[in-house]
Amino acid sequence: MMAVKVGLAQINTVVGNLRANAAKVAEAAHWARQNGADILLTPELTLTGYPAEDLLLRPEFIRRQTLVLDQLCRDLARYPGLHVVVGHVHEQDGALYNAASVLLNGRVVCRYFKHELPDYGVFDEKRYFEAGSEPAVFTVNGVAFGLNICEDAWLAESPALAAGHGAQALLILNASPYSVDKQAERFAQVGRNVRGLPSVYLNKVGGQDELVFDGGSFVLDGAGQVVQRLPVFEEAMGLVAFDAQGAPAPLYPAAAPAWPDKLEQVYKALVLALRDYLGKSGFSSAVLGLSGGIDSALVLAVAVDAIGAQNVRTVMMPSRYTADISLADARQMAQGLGVRYDEIAIGGLADTFGEALAAQFAGLEPDATEENIQARVRGTLLMAMSNKFGSLVITTGNKSELATGYCTLYGDMAGGFALLKDVPKTLVYDLARWRNREAVVIPERIIQRPPSAELRPDQTDQDSLPPYDVLDAIIEMYVEKNAAIKSIEEAGFDRDVVAQVVRLIRVNEYKRRQGAIGPKITARAFGRDWRYPITNGYRE
DSSP states (O other), X not given: OOOEEEEEEEOOOOTTOHHXXXXXXXXXXXXXXXXXXXXXXXXXXXXXXXXXXXXXXXXXXXXXXXXXXXXXXXXXXXXXXXXXXXXXEEEETTEEEEEEEEEETTEEEEEEEOSOOOOSTTOOGGGTOOOOOOOOEEEETTEEEEEEEGGGGGSSHHHHHHHHTTOSEEEEEEOOBOOTTHHHHHHHHHHHHXXXXXXXXXXXXXXXXXXXXXXXXXXXXXXXXXXXXOXXXXXXXXXXXXXXXXXXXXXXXXXXXXXXXXXXXXXXXXXXXXXXXXXXXTOOOEEEEOOSSHHHHHHHHHHHHHHOGGGEEEEEOOOTTOOHHHHHHHHHXXXXXXXXXXXXXXXXXXXXXXXXXXXXXTTOOOOHHHHHXXXXXXXHHHHHHHHHHOOEEEEOOOHHHHHHTOXXXXXXXXXXXXXXXXXXXXXXXHHHHHHHHHSOOSOHHHHHSOOOOOSSTTOOGGGTSOOHHHHHHHHIIXXXXXXXXXXXXXXXXXXXXXXXXXHXXXXXXXXXXXXXXXOOOSSSOSBXXXXXXXXXXXXX
């Protein structure tokens, strides 16, 4: 019996760009035909993009997607014998389904509706879809292939149902977003649930608002061993052959390439998230405030790697509290990376606000109010440059600061994309050191200096916050692991410090709700992954 060749299309689609997404499928089908494939597998909801969110509630969107699917089916008839598995939405009897259809010779020969609809974390599929219940199995050259969609393979029932209806191998369409260690979790879950069924796990790649999809598609043999992997954080094509018993053998790439380590993956995730958010939103350039500190330094490095130095503009906005070494380090880094660098002194502007408010503030001592005015002057200047030049403002605050409110609403939080929103401060330092291993782009003094907002004399972050290694560990336990305060204390953290951090997280929800979106990196990010009430009387 001749082998069946399956092509893997790990592609980057755009939510809502129906025709462009269909064109991606057609391009992949051309590659598949040139390389002798019998089947081409595409990601979950390829035509609509994922997640399409409330676009799925618009009847006209569904109608247009159906027209595009019909046209794609006709167009792919130019490749006779090629079975193209396309992810899309399907409306039937008044219900909407997350579907996969097998297109062959201008017809739909098999259709599958996703069984398991995730409704946790960043997922809201029960808001839009009804669950399917039937298996879908189709045969090519004597080999029977079952279909699953993403969450189906995270549970045992759907793979078992496919096997029970004769499937010898499983094709799994996915739109599984990245977070640290997610690939190992996928291996464990899918390997356990397919229960000896050789499987192709095909994941999408690309940034979509707060989510980053890492690709990292893979093929498992009947023993659950990886026989093929595709790269992470980039588009890629693959080809695998199945013999008459459904056993897989890699054809292209011929071996399973090693994936990068944690730090490289996080860095690549940030690069892809920024590049796609800018590109898919219609921006070709970015601007950011460069302070001479570690956060803005890392953001600048990522921005240059994402869109090129010629498309990045930096602005240093010194006040009377800005250290000379901050100016020197900012200039050095900007010059080294070849980006445009400007300086706009804000002392006079901040003084003008102070003079305007003098009568109202008479008799009151300076406090955080005056510090925040400086931050808001900077935010205003950056947004003005964004308006004038059409560049997106990238904010530079990290997860530790956003968790505790150590940031200024309408000041350093002003912007269009919060690149480090889910990156704790300790990880910021690790990423800076990792980036410098390849080539030193962040001056070493920036990494070594104690962090400071430089809004008052001799200020450091630890005047207001616990040491970052302590703070980040508490945030991880409370935010990402949902640990109780008592459990955090029992892990060895001081009771007063835990209480301080938890209180700051609670009272600063109103700030986070008004801040820019940023990419999810950790197990739980502020944003669609964290839905706490602002007005909240609960206390632990």
